[in-house]
Amino acid sequence: MSDVYRALSDPTRRTIIRLLRQRDRSAGELADHFPVTKPTMSKHFTVLKExxxxxxxxxxxxxxxxxxxxxxxxxxxxxxxxxxxxPKSKPTKEES
Amino acid sequence: MSDVYRALSDPTRRTIIRLLRQRDRSAGELADHFPVTKPTMSKHFTVLKExxxxxxxxxxxxxxxxxxxxxxxxxxxxxxxxxxxxPKSKPTKEES
DNA sequence: ACTATAGTTAGCCAAATGGCTAATTATCCT
DNA sequence: AGGATAATTAGCCATTTGGCTAACTATAGT
Structure with missing residues (x-):
C-alpha cells in the first residue's frame, strides 16, 4: 500500500497515470510523451506495477x-x- | 504545488499530518510519536512547511x-x- | 549572568531515486 | 536461420533523501 504513495510522488508517473486514464497505451506510445529514454520509462512502469x-x-x-x-x-x-x-459533501461528523 | 506530493510521500510526514488533524501540537510532542531524533523531525517540519x-x-x-x-x-x-x-458521488460525465 | 529547556542549523553518511548506455529477451517476418 | 522491432534487464552515475551527532539560537527562571 505504501508503494502507492511512492508511485504517485513522481511527476512522470503521475502523467503516465493520467494518460492511461484516457485509454490503454503501449510502452512506446507512453514513452513518446516524455523526454527520457525507454529504459527509464521501463523503470517507471515497474514502480507503477509494484x-x-x-x-x-x-x-x-x-x-x-x-x-x-x-x-x-x-x-x-x-x-x-x-x-x-x-471533498465536496457535507462537513464531517468530527473525527475521533 | 509539487512540494505537496513530496511532503505526502513520506510515512512519518503523513502521520504528522494525521496528528495535527486532531489538534495543534508542539514540535517535541510530535517528536515523541516517532523513533527518530529531534533534528530529523525538524527536517520533516521544514519539508511540510515548504x-x-x-x-x-x-x-x-x-x-x-x-x-x-x-x-x-x-x-x-x-x-x-x-x-x-x-470519491462517493455519481459516476463522472466521462472525461475529455 | 548562568543554567536549563526546546528547537533548529550544520555537516556528515548510507541508501534510494531517476537518469543514461549497452546488452538481453521476445516476437514477428522473410 | 537471420534480421528488424519493441521492450526489458544489467550496470553505472549523480542527486536526493532520511537518518545521525554536534553545535548553535532562543527563551525562561533563578
Whole structure:
C-alpha cells in the first residue's frame, strides 16, 4: 500500500497515470510523451506495477499498459480518509 | 504545488499530518510519536512547511505546529481532479 | 549572568531515486 | 536461420533523501 504513495510522488508517473486514464497505451506510445529514454520509462512502469496501479499485457512485440482504476480510486479515497477530508459533501461528523 | 506530493510521500510526514488533524501540537510532542531524533523531525517540519501544509508559531521556548487544512484539502482534491476520480458521488460525465 | 529547556542549523553518511548506455529477451517476418 | 522491432534487464552515475551527532539560537527562571 505504501508503494502507492511512492508511485504517485513522481511527476512522470503521475502523467503516465493520467494518460492511461484516457485509454490503454503501449510502452512506446507512453514513452513518446516524455523526454527520457525507454529504459527509464521501463523503470517507471515497474514502480507503477509494484504498486499494482497498472498492468501490462503483451500483444506481439508490444506491451499494452492499462490502468488499474479500482486500485487508484482506493488509494486516493484512502488518502482522503486518512486525513478525514470530505471533498465536496457535507462537513464531517468530527473525527475521533 | 509539487512540494505537496513530496511532503505526502513520506510515512512519518503523513502521520504528522494525521496528528495535527486532531489538534495543534508542539514540535517535541510530535517528536515523541516517532523513533527518530529531534533534528530529523525538524527536517520533516521544514519539508511540510515548504509545502505550506503546516505552520509553526513560537510560544516561549516551544514551537506549536498547526495544520493548514485548506492547503491539504486543495492538494488532495486537486489530486482527485487530476485523475478524474469521483470519491462517493455519481459516476463522472466521462472525461475529455 | 548562568543554567536549563526546546528547537533548529550544520555537516556528515548510507541508501534510494531517476537518469543514461549497452546488452538481453521476445516476437514477428522473410 | 537471420534480421528488424519493441521492450526489458544489467550496470553505472549523480542527486536526493532520511537518518545521525554536534553545535548553535532562543527563551525562561533563578
Amino acid at each position: 504498486a499494482d496501479l497498472i498492468r501490462g499485457r503483451r500483444t506481439g512485440t508490444t506491451i499494452i499498459y492499462s490502468l488499474n482504476v479500482s486500485v487508484l480510486e482506493d488509494a486516493l479515497c484512502g488518502l482522503l480518509d486518512v486525513f478525514r477530508i470530505t | 509545502a505550506d501544509l503546516i505552520r509553526g508559531r513560537r510560544t516561549g521556548t516551544t514551537i506549536i505546529y498547526s495544520l493548514n487544512v485548506s492547503v491539504l484539502e486543495d492538494a488532495l482534491c486537486g489530486l482527485l481532479d487530476v485523475f478524474r476520480i469521483t
